[in-house]
Amino acid sequence: DQQVKQNSPSLSVQEGRISILNCDYTNSMFDYFLWYKKYPAEGPTFLISISSIKDKNEDGRFTVFLNKSAKHLSLHIVPSQPGDSAVYFCAGARIQGAQKLVFGQGTRLTINP
Amino acid sequence: NAGVTQTPKFRVLKTGQSMTLLCAQDMNHEYMYWYRQDPGMGLRLIHYSVGEGTTAKGEVPDGYNVSRLKKQNFLLGLESAAPSQTSVYFCASSWWSEQYFGPGTRLTVT
Numbered sequence: 001d002q003q004v005k006q007n008s009p010s011l012s013v014q015e016g017r018i019s020i021l022n023c024d025y026t027n028s029m030f031d032y033f034l035w036y037k038k039y040p041a042e043g044p045t046f047l048i049s050i051s052s053i054k055d056k057n058e059d060g061r062f063t064v065f066l067n068k069s070a071k072h073l074s075l076h077i078v079p080s081q082p083g084d085s086a087v088y089f090c091a092g093a094r095i096q097g098a099q100k101l102v103f104g105q106g107t108r109l110t111i112n113p
Numbered sequence: 114n115a116g117v118t119q120t121p122k123f124r125v126l127k128t129g130q131s132m133t134l135l136c137a138q139d140m141n142h143e144y145m146y147w148y149r150q151d152p153g154m155g156l157r158l159i160h161y162s163v164g165e166g167t168t169a170k171g172e173v174p175d176g177y178n179v180s181r182l183k184k185q186n187f188l189l190g191l192e193s194a195a196p197s198q199t200s201v202y203f204c205a206s207s208w209w210s211e212q213y214f215g216p217g218t219r220l221t222v223t
Contacts, residue, residue: 004155034211043117043203043214044156089155097163098144099207100171103155 003027004092006104014112019077021107023090026071030092034101035064035075038087047088048075080111115139117215119204125221126194134189134218136204144207145187146171147179149200150217156203162187194222 005024013019025033032051036044050057050064050073057064063076077084087108091101120135136145143164148156148171158171162181176198178190187206191198199222205212 006155009153036214041216043205043216045214046211049211091155095209097169098146098161099209099212100158100161101146101156101212102172103157105153105155 003102004090004104006088006090006107008107009105010108010110012110012112013080015082016079019075019080019084019109019111021075021077021088021090021109023073023075023104024071025073025092027092027102028071029094030102031095032093033064033066033073034091034093035062036089036091036103038089038106044089049093077109080109082111082113085109085111117204117206117213119202119215119218121218122216123219125223126191127223128195130194131190131192132194132220133191134202134204134220136187136189136206136215137185138187138204138206138213139185140206140213141184142206142208142213143184144212145181146205146207146212147177147187147189148203148205149173149198150203151200159189159202194220196222198222 034049035047038044066073087106091103146161147159160179165184202218204215
């Protein structure tokens with residue numbers, strides 16, 4: 001049972017345009033959602049999060065939207081830059097003593113010059 | 114501040130051998146985690162710890178043991194390695210918000 005799904009394994013976007021990465025979830029019990037970015041041979045790094053009671057959170061070029069009725073979230077990157085090329089993971093989080101994360105499969109984003 | 118470090122970076126084991134992966138963090142985080150990442154899959158939680166001397170099972174704990182004798186260290190052990198444990202292993206630590214990840218250990222079991 002995959003609770004968090006990223007159905008697009010890869011996405012290619014032109015530099016300067018908007019990148020939209022999508023994520024679907026099935027577990028309504030998540031307390032919040034996070035996006036992580038991962039470069040090759042490195043660990044994931046935190047990008048942005050959103051509480052399950054909000055529908056939007058913005059941080060610079062990054063905005064996350066949450067549609068609870070559709071159980072869908074998306075990450076918008078505007079404008080896209082070459083350094084944004086990486087694998088992006090969305091994760092659902094439950095606070096049960098510790099923060100327990102459930103990750104999607106990841107989407108490889110390539111920004112073309 | 115080194116953040117989260119993992120030792121070793123790479124390892125090749127034969128089936129049946131044992132080994133221990135070490136994770137260390139210098140951020141005084143209470144919570145620590147071990148994940149594995151396999152091709153085409155997201156990271157999956159193996160075990161976690163909510164403080165020194167405590168451990169708990171995650172999503173895929175079978176075949177692994179952990180110990181947290183010191184707050185800054187979290188050890189992951191494989192008692193009898195199997196080819197199915199070939200993976201990249203990530204350690205992470207946190208307070209109540211986002212987790213900070215180490216660079217990973219690539220383990221191959223032949």
